[in-house]
Amino acid sequence: MTTEAPPKKEEPKKEEESFLSLFVHNLWSANTVTVTFLSILLALVIGAVLIVVSDSEVLATFSYFTARPSDALTASWDLISRAYADLFKGAIFDPAAVSAWFNGTGDWQTALNPLSETLTYAAPLVFTGLSVALAFRGGLFNIGGQGQAVIGCVTAGVAGFAIGLPAGLHLVVALAAGLIGGALWGFVPGLLKARTGAHEVITTIMLNYTATLFLGWLILQNGVQDPDRTDAISKTIDSTAGLPALPAPLRVHFGIVLAVLVTAGVAWLVNRSSFGFELRAVGVNPPAAKTAGMSVGRTYIMLMVVAGGLAGLGGATQVLGTADRLTDQVAGNIGFDGLLVALLGRNKPWGTLFAAILYGGLRAGGNLMQVDVGISLELVTVLQALIVIFIAAPALVKAIFQLRDARTARLGASMAKGW
Amino acid sequence: MSTATVDDLTEATAPDRFWNRQRRLGAALVIIGLIAAVIFGSLAESATARFTISEDAEGAALSINGQFGAILFGIVTVAAGGALLAGVAKRWQTLLLCLGIVTFVFSFLCWQVAGKFLPLVDTLSGSLELALPLILGALAGVLCERSGVVNVAIEGQFLMGAFGAALVGTLATSVWAGLISAVVGGVIIASLLAVLAIRFLVDQVVVGIVLNLLALGITGFLYERLMQPDALKYNSPPRLPEWRIPGLADIPVIGPVLFETNLLVWLALILVVVIHLGLTRTRWGLRTRAVGEHPTAADTVGIRVRGLRYMNVLLGGVVAGAGGAYFTLVSTGAFNKNMTAGAGFIALAALIFGRWTPFGALGAALFFGFAQKLANYLSAVGSPVPNQFLNMLPYLATIIAVAGLVGRVRAPAADGVPYVKS
Amino acid sequence: MPLRLELRGITKRFGDLVANDHIDITVEPGEVHALLGENGAGKSTLMNQLYGLLQPDEGEILVDGEPKVFRSPRDAIAAGIGMVHQHFMLVPVFTVAENIALGAEEVRGGPLGWLDRRRNKRDVLETSKRYGLPVDPDALVENLPVGAQQRVEIVKALTRDVDLLILDEPTAVLTPQETDELLAVMRSLADTGKSIVFITHKLREVKAIADRITVIRRGRTVGVATPDTSEDELAALMVGRDVSLEVTKTPADPGREVLKVSGLIVDDDRGVRAVDNVDLVVRSGEVLGIAGVQGNGQTELVEAIMGLRPPRAGAITLEEKSLAGRTTKQVLRAGVGYVPEDRSLDGVVKDFTVAENLVLDLYDRAPFGNGFKLNPKAIDESARERVTQFDIRTSSPQSTVGTLSGGNQQKVVVAREMSRPLKLLVASQPTRGVDVGSIEFIHNQIIHERDVGTAVLVVSSELDEVVGLADRIAVMYRGRILAVVSPDMPREEIGLLMAGVVTPEAEDTE
Amino acid sequence: SDAPDETPAGSGSSGAATAAYKACMVTDTGGIDDKSFNASAWAGLQAAKTQASGVDPKYVASTAEADYEPNLRGFVTQKCNFILSVGGLMGDATKNVAAQNSSQQFGIVDSAIEGATNVYPMQFATQEAAFLAGYLAAGYSKSGKVATFGGRKIPPVTIFMDGFADGVAQYNKAKGKDVKILGWDKAAQNGSFAEDFASPAKGKALASTFVAQGADVIMPVAGGTGLGAAEVAKGSSGKVSIIWVDQDGCKAAAQDCDVFLTTVVKNITDAVEKAVVAGATGQPLTATPGYLGTLENNGVSLAPYNQFDSKVDQTLKDEVEKLKADIVAGTIKVESPSAPA
Numbered sequence A: 001m002t003t004e005a006p007p008k009k010e011e012p013k014k015e016e017e018s019f020l021s022l023f024v025h026n027l028w029s030a031n032t033v034t035v036t037f038l039s040i041l042l043a044l045v046i047g048a049v050l051i052v053v054s055d056s057e058v059l060a061t062f063s064y065f066t067a068r069p070s071d072a073l074t075a076s077w078d079l080i081s082r083a084y085a086d087l088f089k090g091a092i093f094d095p096a097a098v099s100a101w102f103n104g105t106g107d108w109q110t111a112l113n114p115l116s117e118t119l120t121y122a123a124p125l126v127f128t129g130l131s132v133a134l135a136f137r138g139g140l141f142n143i144g145g146q147g148q149a150v151i152g153c154v155t156a157g158v159a160g161f162a163i164g165l166p167a168g169l170h171l172v173v174a175l176a177a178g179l180i181g182g183a184l185w186g187f188v189p190g191l192l193k194a195r196t197g198a199h200e201v202i203t204t205i206m207l208n209y210t211a212t213l214f215l216g217w218l219i220l221q222n223g224v225q226d227p228d229r230t231d232a233i234s235k236t237i238d239s240t241a242g243l244p245a246l247p248a249p250l251r252v253h254f255g256i257v258l259a260v261l262v263t264a265g266v267a268w269l270v271n272r273s274s275f276g277f278e279l280r281a282v283g284v285n286p287p288a289a290k291t292a293g294m295s296v297g298r299t300y301i302m303l304m305v306v307a308g309g310l311a312g313l314g315g316a317t318q319v320l321g322t323a324d325r326l327t328d329q330v331a332g333n334i335g336f337d338g339l340l341v342a343l344l345g346r347n348k349p350w351g352t353l354f355a356a357i358l359y360g361g362l363r364a365g366g367n368l369m370q371v372d373v374g375i376s377l378e379l380v381t382v383l384q385a386l387i388v389i390f391i392a393a394p395a396l397v398k399a400i401f402q403l404r405d406a407r408t409a410r411l412g413a414s415m416a417k418g419w
Numbered sequence B: 001m002s003t004a005t006v007d008d009l010t011e012a013t014a015p016d017r018f019w020n021r022q023r024r025l026g027a028a029l030v031i032i033g034l035i036a037a038v039i040f041g042s043l044a045e046s047a048t049a050r051f052t053i054s055e056d057a058e059g060a061a062l063s064i065n066g067q068f069g070a071i072l073f074g075i076v077t078v079a080a081g082g083a084l085l086a087g088v089a090k091r092w093q094t095l096l097l098c099l100g101i102v103t104f105v106f107s108f109l110c111w112q113v114a115g116k117f118l119p120l121v122d123t124l125s126g127s128l129e130l131a132l133p134l135i136l137g138a139l140a141g142v143l144c145e146r147s148g149v150v151n152v153a154i155e156g157q158f159l160m161g162a163f164g165a166a167l168v169g170t171l172a173t174s175v176w177a178g179l180i181s182a183v184v185g186g187v188i189i190a191s192l193l194a195v196l197a198i199r200f201l202v203d204q205v206v207v208g209i210v211l212n213l214l215a216l217g218i219t220g221f222l223y224e225r226l227m228q229p230d231a232l233k234y235n236s237p238p239r240l241p242e243w244r245i246p247g248l249a250d251i252p253v254i255g256p257v258l259f260e261t262n263l264l265v266w267l268a269l270i271l272v273v274v275i276h277l278g279l280t281r282t283r284w285g286l287r288t289r290a291v292g293e294h295p296t297a298a299d300t301v302g303i304r305v306r307g308l309r310y311m312n313v314l315l316g317g318v319v320a321g322a323g324g325a326y327f328t329l330v331s332t333g334a335f336n337k338n339m340t341a342g343a344g345f346i347a348l349a350a351l352i353f354g355r356w357t358p359f360g361a362l363g364a365a366l367f368f369g370f371a372q373k374l375a376n377y378l379s380a381v382g383s384p385v386p387n388q389f390l391n392m393l394p395y396l397a398t399i400i401a402v403a404g405l406v407g408r409v410r411a412p413a414a415d416g417v418p419y420v421k422s
Numbered sequence C: 001m002p003l004r005l006e007l008r009g010i011t012k013r014f015g016d017l018v019a020n021d022h023i024d025i026t027v028e029p030g031e032v033h034a035l036l037g038e039n040g041a042g043k044s045t046l047m048n049q050l051y052g053l054l055q056p057d058e059g060e061i062l063v064d065g066e067p068k069v070f071r072s073p074r075d076a077i078a079a080g081i082g083m084v085h086q087h088f089m090l091v092p093v094f095t096v097a098e099n100i101a102l103g104a105e106e107v108r109g110g111p112l113g114w115l116d117r118r119r120n121k122r123d124v125l126e127t128s129k130r131y132g133l134p135v136d137p138d139a140l141v142e143n144l145p146v147g148a149q150q151r152v153e154i155v156k157a158l159t160r161d162v163d164l165l166i167l168d169e170p171t172a173v174l175t176p177q178e179t180d181e182l183l184a185v186m187r188s189l190a191d192t193g194k195s196i197v198f199i200t201h202k203l204r205e206v207k208a209i210a211d212r213i214t215v216i217r218r219g220r221t222v223g224v225a226t227p228d229t230s231e232d233e234l235a236a237l238m239v240g241r242d243v244s245l246e247v248t249k250t251p252a253d254p255g256r257e258v259l260k261v262s263g264l265i266v267d268d269d270r271g272v273r274a275v276d277n278v279d280l281v282v283r284s285g286e287v288l289g290i291a292g293v294q295g296n297g298q299t300e301l302v303e304a305i306m307g308l309r310p311p312r313a314g315a316i317t318l319e320e321k322s323l324a325g326r327t328t329k330q331v332l333r334a335g336v337g338y339v340p341e342d343r344s345l346d347g348v349v350k351d352f353t354v355a356e357n358l359v360l361d362l363y364d365r366a367p368f369g370n371g372f373k374l375n376p377k378a379i380d381e382s383a384r385e386r387v388t389q390f391d392i393r394t395s396s397p398q399s400t401v402g403t404l405s406g407g408n409q410q411k412v413v414v415a416r417e418m419s420r421p422l423k424l425l426v427a428s429q430p431t432r433g434v435d436v437g438s439i440e441f442i443h444n445q446i447i448h449e450r451d452v453g454t455a456v457l458v459v460s461s462e463l464d465e466v467v468g469l470a471d472r473i474a475v476m477y478r479g480r481i482l483a484v485v486s487p488d489m490p491r492e493e494i495g496l497l498m499a500g501v502v503t504p505e506a507e508d509t510e
Numbered sequence D: 001s002d003a004p005d006e007t008p009a010g011s012g013s014s015g016a017a018t019a020a021y022k023a024c025m026v027t028d029t030g031g032i033d034d035k036s037f038n039a040s041a042w043a044g045l046q047a048a049k050t051q052a053s054g055v056d057p058k059y060v061a062s063t064a065e066a067d068y069e070p071n072l073r074g075f076v077t078q079k080c081n082f083i084l085s086v087g088g089l090m091g092d093a094t095k096n097v098a099a100q101n102s103s104q105q106f107g108i109v110d111s112a113i114e115g116a117t118n119v120y121p122m123q124f125a126t127q128e129a130a131f132l133a134g135y136l137a138a139g140y141s142k143s144g145k146v147a148t149f150g151g152r153k154i155p156p157v158t159i160f161m162d163g164f165a166d167g168v169a170q171y172n173k174a175k176g177k178d179v180k181i182l183g184w185d186k187a188a189q190n191g192s193f194a195e196d197f198a199s200p201a202k203g204k205a206l207a208s209t210f211v212a213q214g215a216d217v218i219m220p221v222a223g224g225t226g227l228g229a230a231e232v233a234k235g236s237s238g239k240v241s242i243i244w245v246d247q248d249g250c251k252a253a254a255q256d257c258d259v260f261l262t263t264v265v266k267n268i269t270d271a272v273e274k275a276v277v278a279g280a281t282g283q284p285l286t287a288t289p290g291y292l293g294t295l296e297n298n299g300v301s302l303a304p305y306n307q308f309d310s311k312v313d314q315t316l317k318d319e320v321e322k323l324k325a326d327i328v329a330g331t332i333k334v335e336s337p338s339a340p341a
């Protein structure tokens, strides 16, 4: 009657394997690092195809591909390598500029400019990304990062030019204003969700539009609009409220340091605080949270307030760090980009920080690529989308590269399940 | 030995909670009714408000003294609210609620239109046209989500549809080829959604967001590199013609709105009915709903859960793609980067607002279209309210409606949950 | 067409767990074949493979001697197999007729597939009448009591003209009387040549109906028996050792009134009255059991006590302090422990670690936290203690609860609720889906809690459990307490009460 | 197909001649195809290529305001000879970058940068041409109602609307008529805006509202959104006509030429072209006074009537010509709070 016990795992054999072969074995398994790396690679490959098919000159060389394939291949290779080299040079460093700096023919500003640009773009995205990620962890789908960031811009900007305070204090007040503004804009959908059950997806979308319209109105009002200008542009923020930055051509400012600090804060909040415990419980199992005595509604409200505050801080960094004034589009797309950054960062605080930096790098490099090779920034959008798709579908990457099995964290495992 | 069975629960005699939903809504109606009667009434000019029936400014009109109308309709709102407060039979409740809201809007209109006129035909057809892409988008959502696949990618499907219609419509110089390509464009995004969500089990909300971005990137990229340099060759599609059905088009108000319009409007309206009947009356609908509510139950009676989901997501792609054609073949004759400008998200809101039903989606889309058209009207007749605030009207109205009237909505139970078998 | 079924060497693994280990079973035409085994033995897993819902890792299925592969339920249906699942496979928002028609709809209009609602309904009524299983084709399934839902499931299987019918624990939600009726239906079906696989862990039923009994333990066949095998023998086979199904306890020593419920009226989610004018008293040092078929308002009663569901009317007091309008947190803090009936939904957060689950209600209290920050060290330390004290089998307190077996998950809940000073313990279905070892342990813990002077309210649809644990039994039917009786009352009488039949004797008690 | 005999040298823009005059433009967030000033400026760069040898035009599109500076700097690094910013909102970024690269020639459309000697400003007295359009519209209207709406309430838009409103008033004064203007109240500086430059759907809805209110000449100042108004006109079977803005509608949106009464041309194209040609041929581009497009120097103008040539009364045409002469001569002054100082 007894069947054999399942064969025991053969421990000794494992020890025999050299460290190197073990390393290689693990490298080619579907672990998070490998999948992420391969996702980026795959995205770049598809992007390369897009670059080639959309360039008429290079495409022309393909018309006689069979006669002389070398033409087509060289032309494609030239274009692709130049585009991606630009992406690198614009995002990290340009070897030429660095060696010029060492030779004394160039300056350090030029050499550091790519990194500075990357971090400049990354800073507000860290905040909006954290906003989305935090809400996701609590089971809410905050599409409203954009509106919250816009309001954060508004309140931080107005605090920046409308009140006079000594340096330092003024900055703190302006940042706080941004935080509070965003928090207020997050509070509304949170409250509606908790009290009436109104779906946060609808309310936050609607509040995005509302915020943008409000900004459009506000900057034309007396006291806000720059009296010397006829355009829709506000007064300039007092230098006392500006985020400290590196000297002129470099744009990187204190916002990125703040972003790292806030990331640490959010990581602490999620993992080590009572509120984090609550929001994680509510995020994965609201009925159990309720049964254990937590107030799901209150958690939703708090969560949206904090998420809104984070996005508002993102807006504030944008205004106090890079923009200096309010305009219609001062917030750019930082709220929506934050959605993607959060997804890329798997809704983990530090993951979000790195995703934002990656994203900032793509933006900075994309600018150079556009200026130099004339490939439009939309390519960067495509790359970003593809990277997230592949990371989100590890099974796909695994199948393409025939990777070995491994435990892969699936993207968004702790995410709002459907509606 | 006598035995006794317990009475049925229906005979239980406990007091109902006084401030139930009905009474709260009633109280709200009374309050806004009072606002309407007092504030709108006192602000309104005592001049005739004309709601013109004919297509131009002159001609037949429903006329009412603006002040009188504002007060009258306000009082009706109060009455409707009062009836709800007093407690009426269940079947009257929805009717009274609708009446209250409609009369409130009328009161507002009387105030605004006093001394002016509001052309009904233009208001209605404008609302319908603004609602058109939303209807199609929300219907696409209905198809996907009733079978259990969340579709956040409506925006992306719109964009691909619009792009496909413009590109192929121009190259083939045929509006029909354009329409078909729009559908193909929608289906491309839908099939990515289907494969990633159903086969690779990726979180459906994530896929949706990312597909929107992908569509934005690809259409924007190709637009920059292909269409923009040579718009005449790649980006000047023919337009969808307007057709007039003789006879029917002569019916006052309704005629010009419904029977003198383009094919897409009819398609959308017919689809609302077809999808409604399909979902409620056919085998496909029964199975779709089963798969969206309880896929395991459907599986145990031999229904191919994933197959049906694939089919519905692709059908959704067809409908959303057609919605995309609106942007390039109806609204304007050229593609532009990100030209859908968030309409897909509003369609998503309409889907949820409309409680995942075709008629609900239609109603929500029309509501949104009407609010936007009303904002247009008010700014055109020179409302003192700043333009930006008028433009907020549709968004704020949606928030209020969703929070106040719709409340907790129930999605199909398995919406967004992939079906996995061991 | 009678059908002979053979399962050979069926093996199914879920990760490291071998749910079915080379199981062989033969079902002859016209036979009622009982599968007996305790919770988690692997009965449902086996049947799900037969029905095509799961694919076996090894082994084969033979129908009339021919090997068959069932890739999906479609194949099984085609082979003439029908199944009534343990967890109802009914779409709650559909009507009874729609649910029964689903997958085998009568349609008109050719490819349009227009539903022929009249014919669908007529089919339902026909089957319903033929087998004496009354169902209302137009009722929404979600509005039906579970017993009626069970009938719908059976009618659904029968309308499909199956040759082999699998019934997976169909009696769990039925009153004893309804159970007897179902057994009669099964017998008449078998007499017409159909084969039946009947899964249960209730020995009485097995003995009453089965032609042959296969006992499964831990995924393996441990014996084949006939109905004349004694209950003790069967139980020993099932559990693998001699078991005492009795709970050993000393007589209760009831003290002051701890929980007092009077005139309580509660609605369910749909606004239907679920608890109708209930009065209850639970004293310190006693266990009050609530018996009743699932779905008679027990859930709502408990939820109202716990502050999870606002009552319509009535009073709930804990040691004379009103609980009305209190939040769940306040109720818990007032000294109430709560073991919810749906463990995986309400009891634990599966993605959380064992340690985190053990402080799910105390995370913001010293020593585990100060309302602002957590104290991981204290949480971890106390988790280690609880894990040993409550014998929670886990590799580490840092493993996620989802990786634990059902019984151990339940122990996590029990450990959490019993590790703070309690005045009242409310335990709903405390041992549902839990293995026998854990059942004994949990029962002993509950009795221990009673013995230290806590008032205990136990809700269970297992009459055995209620009778074993309770010092007094309140029988609930359609939202009302029909009677409060002593556990010594004959089980048939309690069964009648559960079916809503009040005898004068019962009325006299208390 | 056959392969060319020689291997093509390089690809993309890398193969430009060494002596080229690189004219580089940074768009604002509207993108290159905004049917408005970005498109006009780009057309100017391309026109310059045909006018002066060696001009090598390039552009980069900004997707956000944060891109302005890096894009401008990118072109500095690329050693462009002339870097053009489009739109007043790029002023700050241009000012910064220009200050740091004082030997580099910049240009800016629709703005002037005080104190920057290396930024050549190109501004436009658009209200003057819009004034003519207003007069024309009032004269052409049969219903006695004309309308205008904007993309957003910003000066480069409202300057059109101001001039248009004054033109209508001028007509009323001259003729003793009461032609109404919908969509803009100059005194209150308040009116109708789509809050969108790229949504023809919204333009259509707004325009049809105006038509329903009786307007039969509409001037949309809203880039691509304005195409929706053209759509309404097309559906009106000749009753409604459109006054386009920026670039001659019959060229910019040729498919709708049959509804364009005329266009209020803001001749960015010519201004940019001239500036680039001047730069390429070595002439100086002086920051003060820079360039101000007026009716006088044809920097702003009314486009030809195109298909409406036969439909507009000769007398009306003459009156418009006369007005133009008066404005040029300074006897009539057209003011707008949005006009360049």
Ligand SMILES: Nc1ncnc2c1ncn2[C@@H]1O[C@H](COP(=O)(O)OP(=O)(O)OP(=O)(O)O)[C@@H](O)[C@H]1O
Pocket (backbone or CB within 6 Å): B422, C014, C017, C019, C037, C038, C039, C040, C041, C042, C043, C044, C045, C046, C086, C201, C406, C433
């Ligand atoms: N999909 C699954 N994944 C992992 N483990 C599973 C799965 N389904 C069942 N199991 C495990 O397999 C074992 C057998 O489960 P099964 O449901 O077959 O038991 P059962 O005999 O039907 O018990 P019960 O009387 O509770 O219904 C249990 O330990 C269960 O936890």
Ligand SMILES: Nc1ncnc2c1ncn2[C@@H]1O[C@H](COP(=O)(O)OP(=O)(O)OP(=O)(O)O)[C@@H](O)[C@H]1O
Pocket (backbone or CB within 6 Å): B009, C143, C144, C145, C146, C268, C272, C273, C274, C275, C294, C295, C296, C297, C298, C299, C300, C477, C478, C479
């Ligand atoms: N359609 C109906 N007609 C009559 N009584 C009903 C109907 N539906 C439910 N009931 C009764 O309402 C009461 C509560 O039912 P419900 O199913 O909500 O109970 P429950 O305790 O929540 O059970 P469970 O938690 O197992 O679902 C029961 O007495 C049930 O019989």
Ligand SMILES: [Mg+2]
Pocket (backbone or CB within 6 Å): C043, C044, C045, C086, C168, C169
């Ligand atoms: Mg089972």
Ligand SMILES: [Mg+2]
Pocket (backbone or CB within 6 Å): C268, C299
């Ligand atoms: Mg219940």
